[in-house]
Structure formats: C-alpha cells, structure tokens
Amino acid sequence: MTGAASPADALQLPDWLAHRAATLPHRPALMASATTLSYSALDAAVDAVVAGLQRQGVRPADRVALLLGNGLDFAYLVHAAARFGFAIVPLNTRLTAPELAYQVEDAGARFLVHDGPNHAPADALAAAARELKLLSARTLASGAVPEPEGAGLVRDPSPPEARWPRPPIPTGGFRRLGLSSLHTIVYTSGTTGPPKGVPLSLGNHWWAAIGSALNLGVSPEDRMLVCLPLYHVGGLSALFRGVIYGSPVVLHEEFDASAVNRAIDDEGVTMVSVVALMLRRMLDERGERPYPASLRSVLVGGGPVPETLLRQALACGLPVLQTYGLTESASQAVTLSPEDALRKLGSAGKPLLPVQLRVMIDNREAEPGEVGEICLRGPSITSGYLGEPNLPDGWLPTGDLGWLDEEGYLYVSDRRDDLIISGGENVYPAEVEAVLLAHPSVEEAGVAGLPDPEWGQVPVAFVKLRSGASALAPELLTFCETRLARYKVPRQIRFVESLPRTSSGKLLRRLLRGEQ
C-alpha cells in the first residue's frame, strides 16, 4: 500500500453506493448513451462486476490497470474498487505501448481490463509484460446491466414504483469503506525522470468531493456532465461526487461540443468540468444563443482561461469557475467564483475548505505578491508518491510557481517547471527530450511550449545534432511518434547550434521560449 495513512483516513463510512441504493433506489445514478441506471441498478451492476473480478482471481489488495474509454464499464470498475478494496490504475488511452508498459509495471498491476477499441494495445502490453492477465470489460460486466426488458434498467427513472426489486434494508450490516484504502494510482510526470504514480485513497476522493460540495453547494436537482476522460482525475472525481451527493452523472464517451451543448439545453445538466479548449469549442459551436439558467457551474481547469474567452463565456451567462488542481489533489483544490472572475482576472481563487495553501520561498512563507512554490496540505491531498516516503508534515510541494494577493487569491504564474499544457493535457519537456536524446543523431535536445491559438500551447523541440550526423525533422518526428502519445510529439523541430544553459550546464527552457 502507500505508506502511513493520515489520521483522516482511518475512518470508515457506510458503502456510499449501497447507501444511496438503499435511500434513493429509483433516482438516476448514471446516464451513458441510451442507458440510464438507477442507484439500485448501478449497485447491482457493481456487485456483478465484483463477482466477475473475483472469478478471475482479483483480490482486494490487487492493482488493476484500466485501458478503457469513458463508459459504463469504467464507472462500474471505479465503484467496484471502492467496494472490493483493489486499486485501479487508469491508463491514458493515448499513450504508446512503451509508455503504458512502464506504468503497468511500475504500479505492479497483475490485471488489465480493456475494452474493444483498446484491445490491440492491451494485447501488445500483455505480450510484453510477464504475469499480466487481460480481462475484457464486456465479459466482466456481462449480466451486470439487465436487458431493457429486465428489472434494473430505468429508462424513465421518475416513477417511485420502479421495476427493480426492493433494495436491501440499510441496517448495521452495510459494507463499510475504509477511507485509508488505496483506490487509484494515476501517473504524472515531474521535471526530471520517469512518470510517478500518485496514489489516491478513498479518503482523498471523499474529501475532495466534500470540499467541492461546501464550495459549490449540492442540490437534489444537480446533474453532472463528464466529458473529460475518466483516466484523469478531472473526469474520475465526478463519479465520486455523483455517488456521494446522490446526483446523476451524465457520461459522454468523448468530448463533443455540440453534444455537450445539447445535454445542457435538453438533459438538465447543471454542472460540467472542462478545459479552456473545450470551453472555446462549446462557445464556437453555439454562437449567440445564451445558456439556460439551470447550468449553474462550469469548472475550468487545466491552466488559465484566456481573457477574451473568459469575457465571451461570461457574456453568454456561463457561470465559469476557474480552478487550480492536480492529480495529487484529487481534482480541484483552489477555485475562483464567477462573481470574482473579472475582478480577479487570471486568479485561480481561494482554497476549498479542507485544503491549506501556502507559497514558500527558501523555507519561509512568501509575502503577498512574492512568487514562490505552491504547497498544499489537507485530507484530499495524496500522502506521497508511489515508492517514495510520505510528505513531510503532509505538505505537498506542487512544483508550480505562484503568488497570493493581499486578499489571499492565488495566481499561478507557472505550472511546474516548464510544464506545457496543450489542450488540457500535460506535456513534460523532460519526457520528450529523453526520447529525442535516444535518437543516435541527437546530441542535445530542449523542448518548450509555444503559444498556440487553438491548443493554448504546443510542444516545440530545439535540437543540436551530433557533429557529422544528419537527421531530418520528419525522421525525428517519426521516431517520437512511435514512443510518445500524439499530443506530446513536437509540432516542430528546430535545429540549433547550441542550447541555452546555466554555468552548471542546466538547460534554461525559459530562454528557449524567448528565442523563437
């Protein structure tokens, strides 16, 4: 497991999903494509998936990698992990086989659940990894969702007398969830070295959901749309919020601006989380038509929202909440409310209730206006990285730079050292540079994010070739494409005579950005 749990984690709570199934059996829990599952039906489906996993040999302490697109199966496995005690390792489906193999190996996953579209890469992985057992999501979940004629599928979930059998009695016999249980391992990269596994406990997810509830409110009318990938905490966290609040989750397989706009107009969606790029596409697709008042919160994470986009969104009546969060904080940790959006332009807002925030310079707290490293602490923050010791005093140094104004609003001045955010996906220069340096013709490589009107930033590579070597940009790009997810592949290769470095030889990526 992931080392010592924080005291907050030692708590046990009744199984959330079972509790909701007992108290709100007929309320819609999950809507994906044409299927609407009530809490009662979802509860039964998760039980069926747990039974399927047990038959396949999965045990509570196991780690199960998921190579799945957004869909019911992913949601079942998230809740099954909470209930049965195994940890999921959600894999970014855009990664290449070598990238996937590293994460599966590092996390110690013995099982991998895949779906149809990810069948081929899963097979490749299994061939490479010893002792990795492949499980088909469809097979696991077969029987989990009753046929339309059956009892569990609630196409019209409103009638109090639904066809699903009566729920179990909520007595002391409820299964209990230990908040210290490891639930998720998500990989994230640092400034150097390979990606690191971020372990998130059930308690981390619980407290993130509670912090968000106390900031944004919770209403029985809420309906949350997930159009971010579930393999990112931004998408995953909505599944937890749904079951903890008792709100229905509308799950889209992928982001489609017109589908999102339709869900807001016609399906009663009240809350959605997006990145700036998605927000722009939603507005472009929509034109002048205002959004309905029922949409009460549009959380925008994954980097700052450009001012023109923000003004455009506010003009359409969109309640935009800019947020700052990381995998390590199990989603949003700091949020700016819509009423502050223009007054505090560029700010990520204030910390959610369970989160403590400080900005540190050389082991002291920064003064207002002084830039330093953003540090977070609280029960929603990970206890440390996989295989590393726990965080001293629980404070997570995020690697991101920022400052607080006189009123305590956070401004993020730079995501991690030179982190590139392209369309909401994180690209770590060190990871791309390492691939370039593996090419026999490359002597030095530096990668930086350059501004892009569509994607916010795109990665661009600066390469110094070995003396006498010859390589063309297309060749290097092909080299990258076989080793890196597409969004990490540089948009351009620029050949240079030398790279800017400090006297000690450290690459100055900032200067790369200035050099263009």
Add this chain to the structure above:
Amino acid sequence: MTGAASPADALQLPDWLAHRAATLPHRPALMASATTLSYSALDAAVDAVVAGLQRQGVRPADRVALLLGNGLDFAYLVHAAARFGFAIVPLNTRLTAPELAYQVEDAGARFLVHDGPNHAPADALAAAARELKLLSARTLASGAVPEPEGAGLVRDPSPPEARWPRPPIPTGGFRRLGLSSLHTIVYTSGTTGPPKGVPLSLGNHWWAAIGSALNLGVSPEDRMLVCLPLYHVGGLSALFRGVIYGSPVVLHEEFDASAVNRAIDDEGVTMVSVVALMLRRMLDERGERPYPASLRSVLVGGGPVPETLLRQALACGLPVLQTYGLTESASQAVTLSPEDALRKLGSAGKPLLPVQLRVMIDNREAEPGEVGEICLRGPSITSGYLGEPNLPDGWLPTGDLGWLDEEGYLYVSDRRDDLIISGGENVYPAEVEAVLLAHPSVEEAGVAGLPDPEWGQVPVAFVKLRSGASALAPELLTFCETRLARYKVPRQIRFVESLPRTSSGKLLRRLLRGEQ
C-alpha cells in the same frame, strides 16, 4: 476529556470560521435582531471574545457553562470554544437552581457565562458552588461587535467592497481545529438516575453537518432560521451548519410563530428546524396563505408529527422532513424526505450517510417489522457519556424502541422507556418521580405522558400517599415547582391506591397511561 477519540476525530481542519472569513468576508454570517454580521465581522468578534475569556483566566481545557438565551453572545461562545479549545456546557434556562447546580458540578465547569435575564439564577448558582466564576456575556463581548458606524457591522452585506478591513491571507498559517476536541457537554436524562452529560466533539458536530448537507443539499442561497433554543442540539447544530456551509443563520431569541412566518416571507429563510408544536402554531397563525417556494426544508424533530398536522402542512406546500435524532447524535440522524411523507406516514425515514442504524433484540438484529432497540454508530455519534467508558464498538444503544420496514424505513415506536415529549422538551418520568418521592407524604409515585392536543403529551403523576399521610395536589405541585423546570411539573396529580408493577416490583409506566 472524554476518553478515546474515534479515528475520524484525529483529523485537523482549517478553522472553519477563519476560512469563511477569508473566502467569503462580506457574506452575511449571523443575523439577530437588528444586527447583521458578515463572516469577517463574526470572525473578529469571536477573536475579541476569546481574548476576553483569556483575560478572565479561561484556558483551553476548561469547561464553561452557559446560562444564556438565544443571541449573538451565545453564538460567539460556540465559535470561541471551537477556536480556543474549551468546552461549553449549555444549560437549559428553564431549569431550577438545584437542577442547574447538578449539571455545573457534574461537568466540572469552573466558569459560568450568563446574560441579563439569567443574572439572578447565575448568582444563586455561584453562591452554592465553590470555585464557580461568573462572567457576564455583555462584558466579554464588549468591543466584539463594532458600533453601527464602525467597520464590522454590515447592514447591507451585498456590496463586495464592504467597510470591514481586508481579511487575513489564508495561508498555511490558519489556525487548525482538531476534530477530536471536546466542544459541548449537554445533559440528558436516562430512565433511571440523574441526568448524564453527553460529550460532543467538534468532529461529531462536523459530521452531523456533512450528513445533513449530503441529504438536504447546500445552496449558496440558503438561509437558516434558528428558533429552537441554542442549549438544545437542535438549535446549536444550525450554528455549525451555518459556518461549515457558509450560509447565513437568522437567530430568533425565542419561538414566535408570526416572527417565523415573517422571516420566511420577507427575509429569505430557506430552512428551519421546529418541533410539531411550533409547526402547528405557524400554520394556525398563518391561515390559508401558502408558503413561498424559497422555503425548501422544514425539519421537524422531537417526536412524531400527528397525521392531521402533517396533512395540513403538506397542503400548504410546506416541505416537511420528519427526523429522528438525539443529543447523542448531535442532531438529526435519520430523516424522512417530503416525497415519502405520506407514503411512509409515521416513519422517521432513513439514516443520513455517515450514520449506521440497526435495531437490536437480545444481541441480534431484528427482522423487518420486529420492534427492538434503536442503535446508532458513526462519526456524528457521541463516543460515550461523561464519566462512563466509551461505547462498545461505537454502537450507541439509544434506549428508544423502533422497527424497520421492508424498505429500511425507521419507525420509532417508543422514545426511550416512557420518555415524555411535551412541546419538544424531553421529560423523564424517573426524574419527576424522584422529586415526588422526596415529599414526606408520598409513598409511591409514577409519572406518565398523556396525550394533549396542544403539547403532544403532558406529564401526569400517579401518587400513592403514605398510610395516614395527607397531602393535597396543590401542595405537591408547589413542591415540584421549586425543584423542577416548569415543563416537567405534572399537569395533574392523581391519587391512587396502588401502582402497577411487575412481580419484581418494577413500575409499569405503560399501564399508567392505559389507566386513565
């Protein structure tokens, strides 16, 4: 302190009030009489009261009895206790001097804070108790609330640029609250013996607030009306919910049906907690006029709501939520939603998320429909009684009898053994009987609750006089009035030849009720 904390309690969170003051400085926090305090002003007032208490010698581990009516001072002390670490012992202002003296002594209170109307009984207490230091609430809070011309009083709290000085920066330097801290000791009586102190930690209050939020929802538009006494958890808990949710609390000095109706119509009150008697008075005062849709929750505790009253309330569009809770559960533990109100008539509903509920008979869980003892467990439930060992496995045997139906709805069939609930106040027969038995003419005494159209129940005494003794009912009633709070004094004394008892001599109070 109160013995071992549960694991849930070991957690620390940022000081809630300081956090709200930093994130929502200008939002109204507390409205009482003509005064509206913003979170920033309330935060400063609580700091001033903490400083005042320190000057008077109060230390973090102290227990401070409160003999106060509802008002700002009471609220300051509740938040000051959370911040500074002392425990409050809220005293029912309707108790007689001997009743008060017992609680002050048993709780080990070294200080007693009183207000003007409670000056005389406080003096009497201080004369009786050694080492009890009296503090005037007004003196403590002097300077806490700035004058109307000052900076902190927000009469119109809406403008973002209010006059209160800028709040402190919410850095890592926030004070932190330990959820294991003892915060409140409230006295409650059992079937036998003297009243017992129920210790409630900050964690108990926190989890009760979270459980309620996840059941009823939280909205930035919410405004909670407190018209129950703050010395009961039903009133007290709203102060915690207010600061934890960031919702304004409207505090009434006492229950006045027309003032409550006015606050709902004109002051934007969205939530209120009452007992059945209050609900009846609200409806009587109002006549035919429907309630506005902004009122979204009327929690009714303190015993079942009579069917005619419930139908009348629902006909007026009142969203009535029947609840079951005790001092030991830091307010509601089980709640029935309005949509189930008629379908599950007489039920108290289902447990809130953090609460586990079971009905026990002879150490086994009862079957659906079988009556047994209601037991509760969870982080909102007290860890035990003052001076008694902690609860085995954390399960609280409530002493109340009830049963679960097939769908898991709780029906409370009898509050503790023969508990009388009169206008929402608990009257314990054993306590009244003990007073009667202290009279020289009384040989045996039994007290039971008889139905009353106004109060729900009223206590009636059945007395067997000593052979040859003569005492008239008025004399016995006067004897009771000097020793018992008015609501506990029997409405009638009935003289009988014998009292119904078991073969072992145990009084059968149920038969007393049947005998009328």
